[in-house]
Amino acid sequence: MTENMGDATQEAFDAEIVGNELDLRKADLLNDINNRQPNSAEIWYGHSILTSTLFPASPPKPGVDFVAKSNGTLEYLLEAGVDSNRQRKFPYGKYPRLLMAWMAKQIRAAGKTKTATVDPSTHTITIPSIYKLCDEMGLSQGGRTSHDVQEQLRLLLACRISVRRSTGFAGRSIDDIVYLPLVKAVRNVNDKNDAGYSGAIFELTEEVYNRLARESAPFDTRASSYLLNGRSVLPYDVYVWLTGSMKELKHDLPISWEWLHERFGDTIGTLKNFKAGFRRAVEKVRQVYPSVNVDFDKNGIVLHPSPTAISARPSKAEKWLSED
Template sequence: MPRKMKEDALEGSYADKLIDAAVDIRMNPEAVERSYMARQLVQCTLPHSDPGNLMRWSRTNGHLTLAIRPYVDEHNKALYPYGSIPRLLLFWLVTEATQKKSRHIRLGNSLDGFMREIGLNPRTGGGKRGDAARLHSQMERLFRAIITFEDRREWSKSYVDMQIAPKGTLWWDPAKSHQDNLWESWVELGEEFFAAITAAPVPIDMRALRALKRSPLALDLYAWLTHTAFSATRKRESRIIPWEGLHGQMGAEYAQLRDFKIKVNMALKKIQLVYPTLKLETTGAALIVHPSPTAIASKS
């Protein structure tokens, strides 16, 4: 095998898994593993990597701003949720809240099972870099962060400050992680957060998430595209999104807009594999989303 084409996003061993998922999604569209994401969280997204010791982190999309005040530990260190794990957690939380219609969320019967449900791999070893350790840390970072949605208009500003899960019990005894019933972890979603996420959930396919979970950017884009394509279809007109807007909304850490464009284009190739009906077009100035059949058939 010649080792060329590093620039081709669809080369390499990771591509095999992506293609497996793509084939499954094309061949078995009815086997959709329905999951949901909240509209506000689709329009503004979490950090990709650790923002460090900042007081506040934010992203803006037009008049809508998502700001995060991190959970601060006993050493005054700011702990932000970042990367793909909190995204997977959010997809799962929104799905549970939407389906069970309850603020009280049980995190499955065992740690192993829970990890599998949100799309992680419990057999990924221990250590600092294993999924279990990272999940533990990101759960606390996510649940205890203060999230603010701000809607700023010319003469008004409406806002809601909320903690995702102000109450909860998280069991973390690795020795008992595989035993059912001994793992009684639960969280109670904040009233405002629950209201926000269940008001307008966007349906997505969990299989696609698992295939894209290496890249926070691809996860964000997938959820956003699903929502945008749906809205384009409903209004029967294409949505044109300038790169600048998309950049502020989901990639503000990319210091260079051009870096962002390149990465988005690579991510789009992957997303089109797992979302075959999506109709897109890119130009030098903008990304154009045409009305497309949704990835997920509507329930009703």
């Protein structure tokens, strides 16, 4: 028994050391964010729906046919597709978010110029290996991470996104629907011995390609690393939404708790629990985005005009899109 107690004590001691090391890394990262502007490689681009909340935080329950998110008169719908393994599952969690933001970064950095990753003339994206992708996304290259990233990439490329615009006038309503398979064509290259050496080549649909190029707002990947360092994706989603909202905000904007719950609260059942979780998420966002100016009241949150999380710099994509 004494030996077992000694083993347990050592395990607890080791766990405490690991925990302290993680806390120090988080503190160092937060200090770096607040004392240094991001370099060009650390600036990625996020869309408040396409690179965040459209993807469920956890796997939807069996029988769920689609996930929907509204943005004004637009409604985005996500449907699980049949992937190369003949599975119908939703992409979920942090990896689809990072993958979509990574694509937006590559597209905007390329502009009209063909790179090793992007061919703008065909809207083709090339991922030579999952290891390289993980490295560029700031993830470890461990076997489990590589496996999970590869699986979520496969599910992401198989899914279908639809955009519905609802308009109308007295006595009538009009629904326009654009169906957006994420890709026109995809080739998965699987390494059976090591998932990390697997890769993919895929052609994005023009609509998705252009939305990622035109409608995404810049954010700091150091902040996303800090905010995703936990079980919840909510702080990251709130961060992307807030910095994107501030891009064009000229007047105070009140947002109701009901709207916030619909947008961000898929996995949080009651409004009461959601309010507490959302407040915690905003406080965490403030640690990496101290210039954001928001207030809470009994009805929800009020956004006040604020700088974006990082100063916007015109990318190559923005320059050539403005010329078209």
